[in-house]
Amino acid sequence: MMNWYHLQPEIIIAITMAVLLVLDLMVKSGQRKWLSVTALLGTVLALASLWWAPLGGFQQAFVLDGIGRYIKAIILGTAALVILCAWDFDLVWKRPLGEFFVLLLASTLGMLFLASGTELVLLYVGLELATFPLVLLTAYCPQDARSAEGGLKYLILAALGSAVFIFGFSLVYAITGATTLDVLRETVAACFDSPVVLTGLLLMLAGLGFKIGLVPFHMWVPDAYEGAPTPVTMFMSVAGKTAGLILAVRILAGAFSAVQETWGSFLAVLSAATMLLGNFAAIPQKNIKRMLAYSAIAQAGYLIMGLVAFEVMGISSMLYYLAAYLFTNLAVFAVVIAVERHTGSCDISAFNGLAQVSPQLGLIMMLALLSLAGIPPLAGFTAKFYLFAAVYGQGFVWLVVLAVLNSALSLYYYLRVVRAVYITPPAANAAGPWEVPAPLAIVLAVTVIGILLLGIYPGPFVEMARIAAAFVL
Amino acid sequence: MLLSSILATPLVTALVIMFLPRERTTWPRWAALAGTVLAVILTTLLVMRFDGAAGGYQLAVTMPLIPSIGIQYALAVDGMGLVMVILTAIIIFTGVLASWEVDNRPQEFFAFLLVLVTGVFGVFISRDLFLFFLFYEIAVLPMYLLIGIWGTGKKEYSAMKLTLYLMLGSALMLVGILALYFSGAVQNFHLEIIAQKMFTPGFQKIVFPVLFLGFGILAGFWPFHTWSPDGHASAPTAVSMLHAGVLMKLGAFGIIRIGIELLPIGASFWAPYLALFTLVNIVYGAMVAMAQTDLKYVIAYSSVSHMGIVLLGICTLHPIALNGAVLQMFSHGIMTGLFFALVGMVYGRTHTRIIPEMGGLAKKMPFLAMAFTVGGLVSLGLPGFSGFVAELLVFLGAFQVRPILTVIAVTGILFTAIYVLRVVQKIFFGPEKTAFAIISDANFIEKLCLSILMLVLLAVGIYPKVLIQFINLSIEPIHALLGAVQ
Numbered sequence: 001m002m003n004w005y006h007l008q009p010e011i012i013i014a015i016t017m018a019v020l021l022v023l024d025l026m027v028k029s030g031q032r033k034w035l036s037v038t039a040l041l042g043t044v045l046a047l048a049s050l051w052w053a054p055l056g057g058f059q060q061a062f063v064l065d066g067i068g069r070y071i072k073a074i075i076l077g078t079a080a081l082v083i084l085c086a087w088d089f090d091l092v093w094k095r096p097l098g099e100f101f102v103l104l105l106a107s108t109l110g111m112l113f114l115a116s117g118t119e120l121v122l123l124y125v126g127l128e129l130a131t132f133p134l135v136l137l138t139a140y141c142p143q144d145a146r147s148a149e150g151g152l153k154y155l156i157l158a159a160l161g162s163a164v165f166i167f168g169f170s171l172v173y174a175i176t177g178a179t180t181l182d183v184l185r186e187t188v189a190a191c192f193d194s195p196v197v198l199t200g201l202l203l204m205l206a207g208l209g210f211k212i213g214l215v216p217f218h219m220w221v222p223d224a225y226e227g228a229p230t231p232v233t234m235f236m237s238v239a240g241k242t243a244g245l246i247l248a249v250r251i252l253a254g255a256f257s258a259v260q261e262t263w264g265s266f267l268a269v270l271s272a273a274t275m276l277l278g279n280f281a282a283i284p285q286k287n288i289k290r291m292l293a294y295s296a297i298a299q300a301g302y303l304i305m306g307l308v309a310f311e312v313m314g315i316s317s318m319l320y321y322l323a324a325y326l327f328t329n330l331a332v333f334a335v336v337i338a339v340e341r342h343t344g345s346c347d348i349s350a351f352n353g354l355a356q357v358s359p360q361l362g363l364i365m366m367l368a369l370l371s372l373a374g375i376p377p378l379a380g381f382t383a384k385f386y387l388f389a390a391v392y393g394q395g396f397v398w399l400v401v402l403a404v405l406n407s408a409l410s411l412y413y414y415l416r417v418v419r420a421v422y423i424t425p426p427a428a429n430a431a432g433p434w435e436v437p438a439p440l441a442i443v444l445a446v447t448v449i450g451i452l453l454l455g456i457y458p459g460p461f462v463e464m465a466r467i468a469a470a471f472v473l
Numbered sequence: 474m475l476l477s478s479i480l481a482t483p484l485v486t487a488l489v490i491m492f493l494p495r496e497r498t499t500w501p502r503w504a505a506l507a508g509t510v511l512a513v514i515l516t517t518l519l520v521m522r523f524d525g526a527a528g529g530y531q532l533a534v535t536m537p538l539i540p541s542i543g544i545q546y547a548l549a550v551d552g553m554g555l556v557m558v559i560l561t562a563i564i565i566f567t568g569v570l571a572s573w574e575v576d577n578r579p580q581e582f583f584a585f586l587l588v589l590v591t592g593v594f595g596v597f598i599s600r601d602l603f604l605f606f607l608f609y610e611i612a613v614l615p616m617y618l619l620i621g622i623w624g625t626g627k628k629e630y631s632a633m634k635l636t637l638y639l640m641l642g643s644a645l646m647l648v649g650i651l652a653l654y655f656s657g658a659v660q661n662f663h664l665e666i667i668a669q670k671m672f673t674p675g676f677q678k679i680v681f682p683v684l685f686l687g688f689g690i691l692a693g694f695w696p697f698h699t700w701s702p703d704g705h706a707s708a709p710t711a712v713s714m715l716h717a718g719v720l721m722k723l724g725a726f727g728i729i730r731i732g733i734e735l736l737p738i739g740a741s742f743w744a745p746y747l748a749l750f751t752l753v754n755i756v757y758g759a760m761v762a763m764a765q766t767d768l769k770y771v772i773a774y775s776s777v778s779h780m781g782i783v784l785l786g787i788c789t790l791h792p793i794a795l796n797g798a799v800l801q802m803f804s805h806g807i808m809t810g811l812f813f814a815l816v817g818m819v820y821g822r823t824h825t826r827i828i829p830e831m832g833g834l835a836k837k838m839p840f841l842a843m844a845f846t847v848g849g850l851v852s853l854g855l856p857g858f859s860g861f862v863a864e865l866l867v868f869l870g871a872f873q874v875r876p877i878l879t880v881i882a883v884t885g886i887l888f889t890a891i892y893v894l895r896v897v898q899k900i901f902f903g904p905e906k907t908a909f910a911i912i913s914d915a916n917f918i919e920k921l922c923l924s925i926l927m928l929v930l931l932a933v934g935i936y937p938k939v940l941i942q943f944i945n946l947s948i949e950p951i952h953a954l955l956g957a958v959q
Contacts, residue, residue, distance in 0.1 A: 313542070355581070359495075375614050376607040385603065385647070389542065392651040393660075400651065404644035411640050415617060415633065422581075423621040423629065459539045466541055 006064040008053040009046040009072055010112050016042025017105045024098025032090055032097050036439075039101040040083045043108070047076040060180040061119035070319055070468035071115040071246045074326055078239040079108045081330050081446065085337055086231040087439035092341060093141055093229050100140065104235065107133040111243035118254060120169050120179045123247060127165070127211070130243050131158045134236055138228040150220075150227020157210060157220040165207025171200030172255075181254030189258040201256055205263060208251075212244035213300050215274040222281075225293030230340060233289060234333040237296045238326050245303060245322070249315065252307065253472040260310055268308045268399050275301030275406045282413045288336055289346050291413060292329075295372060298410060299325060302384065302403060305391045313390040316469035320454075320462055321387050324371070324379035327450030331368035334443045335361050342434050348417055353426025358434045362421045364448050369414040371451050374407045379454035386462065475519055476532055476548040476598050479558065480591060482512045483565070487587035490580055498579055502569065505583040509566040512590075516562040523555055528946040530600065535663075538603075543654075543661030547600040552946030553799055557597040557719075557726060559940075560806045563929060564718045565590045568711035570922035571814040574821065575623065575709070582623055585615040586711060593715075596723050602650050602662040602731070606643070609727070612720060613639045613691075616704075616712065623709040631700075631707035638700035642690030646727075649684035652676075653735060667735060674738045681739025684732045685747065692724030693780040695754045705773035710817030713769070717776045718810040722802045725783050729799070733790070734951060737958045741790060748788035748875060752882055754781025759888035763895075768819070768826045771896055772812045775852060778885055779805045785882055786867035792952040794870025799944045801863035804851070804933060808860060811848045811926040815841060818919055819900070822912040828896060833905030838914040842901040844923040849893040851930050854886055859933035 004011070020038055027034050050069050057063030083101065090097040110129025117123040135158055139151025173179060175196050176187040191197060209217035225233045252263060278298025285291035303325070306318025336346065338361055343350040355362030371380035384407060392400045436444070454461055486508025493500045523531055530549035538544045550558065568586070575582050588611065595608025613636070620632035654660060657670040672680075690697040701721070705713045733740045758778030765771045783805065786798025818841060819834070820826050835842035851860040864886070871879040915923065933940055 356578070363491075370614065376610050381607070381610070385606075386539075386542065388647065389651055389654065392648075393655050397648075401648055404647050405641075408637065408640035408644045412633070412637060415636060418618070419621060419629065422618050457538075459537065462539045462541060 003054075003056060003058055005054050006056055006058065006062065008049040009076065010109060012042060012046040012049055013105050013109045013112065016046075017102050017109070020098055020102050020105070024096075024102075033087070035097050035101060036083065036087045039105065040080060042105070043076055043080040043083060047073060047080060050076070057116070057118065060182055061122050062116050063118050064116055066471040067246070067249070067315075067319070067468040068116045068471075070464065071242060071322075072112055074242050074322055075108060075111045075115065075239045078235060078242070078326055078330065079104065081443050082231050082235045084439040084443045085234060085334055087437065089229070089231065094143075095140055100137070103133040103137050107131075107137070107235070108239065111239055114243045114250075115246045117250065118181045120173070120181070120184075120251075123250065124162075124166060124169065127247065128162060130240070131162070131211070134232070134240065137232040137235075138224050140232065141229055144227070146223075146227040147229065148227070150224040154220045154224040157217075161207050161210025161217065164203050164210070168200040168203025168205075168207060171196050171203065175200070181250065184255035185257065188255055192259045198259070198262065201259065201263060202266070204251060205248075205266065208244060208248045209270065211247070212241055212304070213297050214270050214304065215277045215297065215301075218274070218277070218297050221297055222290050222293040225296065226287055226290045226346075230289065230333060230337045230346075233292075234330060237292070237333070238329050241296070241300060241303065241325075242322050245307075245318065248304070248307060249472055253310070264308055264310060267304050268396055271301045271304045271308060272399060272402050273301075274298065274304070275403060279406050279410045279413075282410070285413070286348055287346050288348050288351070288417065291348070291417070292332060292336075295410065295413070296329070298406065299372070301406075302387060305387055305396075305399060305403065308396055308399065309391040309394040311394065312466060312469050312473060313393060315472060316462065316465040317383070317387040317390040319465040319468055320458075321383040323461060323465070324383035324451075324454050327447045327454065328368050328371040328378075328380050330443065331364055331447035331451060332372065334440060334447060335365040335368065338434065338436050338440055338444075348420050351417060351420040352424040354421040357426045361434065361436070361444075364444055365421050366418050367448060367451055369417055371455070373411045373414045375411075377452075377455045379451045382455050382458045386458075474534065475515065475522060476534055476550060479512065479515045479519065480548070480594050480598070482508055482515060483587040483590040483594065486511075487584040487591070490584045490587070493580060495580065498576060501579040501583045502573060502575070505569045505587060508587060509562075509569050513562045513566050516558055519550065519558065520555065523550065523943070525942055525946070528552065528949075533600065535600075543663070543666075544603045545601050545663060546604060547663055548598045549600045550598050552943035553726070553729065553948070554597045555943050556799065556803055556940050557722060558594060560722070560803050561590065561593050561597065561719050563925065564714055564806060564810045567810060567814065567922045567925055568714045570918055571714060571817060572709070572711040573918050577623060582619070585619050586715070589615040589619070589715060593719050593723065597726065600664050602653065602664060602667065604662075605664075605731070606646065606650055609646070609723060610643055612723060613643065616708075616716065616720070619712045620704060620708045623712070624707040625709070626707050627703070628707040631703040635700045635704035638690055638697065642687045642697075642724075645683050645687030645690075649680050649687060649731075652680045652683070664735075672736060672738070677736040677739030678742050679739075681732055681736045682743055684736070685728055685743065688724040688727035688732065689784070690724065691721060692728065692784060693721055693754070693777050694724075694784060695750050695757065695777070695781070698754070698758075698777045701777060702770055702773035705776065705813070706767065706769040710813055713813035713817075714810040717773070717813060718806040721776065721780055722806055725780070725787065725798070725802055728784075728787055729795070729951070733787070734954065737951075737954045741955060741958060744788045744790050745875070748785060748878060751781045751784040751788055752878055754778065754784060755882050755885035756888070759885045759892065763888055763892040766828050768828055768896065768900070769813075769816050771828070771892060772809065772816060775812075775889065775892070776805070776809050778889065779809070779852070781885070782864060782867055782882070785871060785878075789871045789874045790955050791870035791874050792948055794867050794874070795948045795951065796941060796944050797863050797866025797868075797870060799948070800859070800933075800937065800940060801867060803940060804859035804863045804930070807926055807929050808848055808851045811844065811923065811930070812852075814922055814926070815845050815848065818915060823909055828899050831900045831906065831909070832903045833901070834909060834912075835901035836905060837909060837912050840915045840920060840923070844927060845901065846897055847927050847930065849897050851934075853890040853893050857931070857934050859930050859937065862934060862937040
């Protein structure tokens with residue numbers, strides 16, 4: 001018996017996509033803002049529907065549970081903020097707005113299914129639906145060679161990742177004959193020493209590694225992040241990572257909890273390699289988006305530490321970290337967009353003297369970067385503290401030591417941007433203060449409040465993350 | 474409530490300053506002055522409310538912050554914390570006076586300075602390890618911008634070096650803190666609950682050095698002190714004052730509060746070896762100071778040397794020496810504040826910090842010369858000033874535990890006397906240089922700033938009991954704790 005009420009957010013997003021496609025044909029060029037309004041309203045409505053959509057699922061394939069709701073809130077929240085950032089995308093990037101929002105929502109829809117799927121075929125379809133619109137969006141500005149290059153690289157590696165993932169899935173299926181996670185859990189527990197199942201598991205993990213951007217499957221990340229239009233980079237970095245992680249949680253917790261030690265230590269090694277490479281490679285970067293791409297790789301390394309510490313504290317700390325990461329990363333990219341609009345450049349030198357030209361933007365940039373580095377009293381600090389504590393509690397002391405040293409190291413390149421913003425004098429022709437369009441200003445306000453709130457008063461949010469985490473364990 | 478308001482005062486002032494109109498360039502300093510005067514008043518109230526007869530932790534506030542993992546907003550003050558709060562209030566008040574002439578982006582300058590002070594106050598009165606660590610990092614980070622923007626010389630290098638060193642220290646601290654948290658059955662960050670855990674000797678021996686190093690980096694522990702001379706020399710006046718005067722004390726404070734109080738067995742095991750390093754601090758610091766030609770580097774290295782005395786006092790674990798160490802933290806804080814304020818004022822007039830380029834300045838600026846001489850005399854431990862009492866206590870205590878070490882350490886005082894007197898003689902006396910024909914003496918604000926610092930040094934030197942009575946309230950329980958494990 002299917003209960004459509006569980007599918008409310010997905011249905012609302014799908015309807016919004018259809019409306020947008022029709023509207024795109026109808027509105028005149030002067031009225032394009034109605035496209036943005038529609039996209040935003042649809043997303044916000046979907047976000048609101050999470051509050052009244054009943055928990056539950058059907059046919060062992062789809063479930064709206066606590067963690068699914070938490071993750072969907074993050075994905076839809078990101079989508080809404082990205083839509084605000086891309087409000088007049090057609091003016092800035094000289095590309096049609098309607099298709100952009102449709103593709104963005106298509107990817108969002110795929111991610112929503114990832115957050116709720118409990119059956120491997122559905123998850124795979126969700127994964128593809130989430131990924132391929134993003135490939136198109138990355139290459140959305142073909143007049144920019146970097147956008148095209150990033151898109152192509154992303155396409156090839158995303159296809160490779162999917163292929164690896166589905167090959168692993170087929171191996172597991174060959175032995176167990178099951179595709180639903182519930183059935184898999186029992187059969188895997190019975191035959192967990194089968195080398196075929198283990199190979200399948202490792203291949204699936206590698207496929208997930210591509211999606212989340214873990215070393216050594218991270219090669220597409222810097223090019224795609226740098227090449228994509230900045231709102232797309234924003235969406236990829238937060239929503240894309242969230243979707244990849246929830247997929248990992250679903251599969252690992254749902255089907256493979258019996259072999260937790262195997263994948264736990266495998267992920268610990270991946271996490272260590274990811275944060276090391278991400279942080280070291282970020283140091284010499286001169287383009288802020290490329291630097292943030294490597295920083296995002298490093299953050300992915302921290303995030304999967306939550307999976308390594310596979311109990312309530314670990315998963316909830318990962319969920320809390322995702323919420324902190326949402327506000328922090330979106331704040332950074334919103335400032336990048338504001339600077340890009342005025343200077344047309346994404347070099348770190350474009351940020352020189354930002355604090356003097358536009359004090360608010362400078363302050364927000366500094367707060368967001370320090371939050372990424374994990375400095376109190378900001379969201380990133382509480383999130384890291386909680387995450388590291390959880391991993392320490394599971395006995396991975398070496399990983400915590402490595403992670404805290406990495407945090408200290410990461411401060412070096414974040415501070416280089418802070419130096420540009422605060423210490424380096426502005427370029428002679430930079431007249432301030434810069435005007436920030438209202439939708440972007442909303443994004444900046446929301447994210448800064450989030451950064452401070454999660455940093456100063458974390459209690460209720462940690463509680464929410466713990467409640468959500470309890471659903472998968 | 475009183476403690477919360479001490480914490481909130483600088484923070485709120487910083488926020489107010491950020492929202493002042495940008496074209497009013499003198500408003501920020503008046504706002505900062507108002508805020509720091511309020512902090513001094515609240516600190517005075519705190520001293521009056523503190524019950525010296527009762528001891529222990531007083532005026533406690535506790536509110537849950539993240540109940541599910543045992544984190545709370547818990548503040549309380551004990552004798553040692555009280556003395557450190559007094560020190561901070563004096564230094565920030567005089568620091569604002571010493572930065573009266575800052576006209577480059579004053580709004581941001583005073584705001585960052587006050588955010589930093591919020592962190593410092595927070596560390597001294599936290600009763601929760603999470604909160605302690607949070608304030609500790611808040612205190613460290615504004616330093617990067619303060620040095621990077623308003624500093625002099627190779628400021629960006631110094632700022633980055635300082636920040637990375639201190640972050641390395643807090644990385645070690647975080648590991649140590651998590652170890653304390655997860656050990657035992659109860660998991661809570663409240664220091665009182667952690668203090669009741671019976672840590673095994675093996676655990677203590679592993680965790681103590683991690684924490685000691687983490688805090689030691691900030692306290693200027695040799696060989697991890699190299700950030701401090703560069704940082705202090707590059708920083709603007711008020712920041713040097715705060716950093717050498719108060720921030721380095723956070724490290725020493727942390728070693729006592731977290732290291733020794735929670736891990737007495739680990740402390741007794743490691744202290745004899747660590748004491749050897751502090752010896753290098755004292756003697757090597759003083760010798761390097763002797764070789765400097767830049768006035769600010771002389772003071773910066775003298776801080777390394779004097780912090781060595783604090784660390785030596787701590788490492789002997791002797792009650793008298795521990796009392797002396799905390800008193801030295803206070804005394805050195807005020808003294809180095811005086812010195813850095815003076816260096817800033819002299820540099821503001823001569824536009825050079827190179828000692829051989831100066832000379833005969835006493836005729837032009839007798840007040841500054843007098844103040845510098847007072848600072849120098851405190852530095853070399855002249856009786857009648859606070860430095861004497863503090864160093865005497867440290868060496869008295871240390872001699873009973875480790876006589877040979879103490880004798881070597883005392884030679885550090887000798888070197889200190891040499892470089893201090895030479896600097897005073899070269900800068901203020903001798904033939905006058907024509908380049909400085911038209912410079913003037915201290916103005917009213919500067920005189921006020923210096924007089925306060927000198928009076929404190931003198932008052933504590935003549936009547937040290939005023940602070941010792943508070944300090945001893947905290948040292949006695951530690952003594953009992955150490956006695957129980959030895």
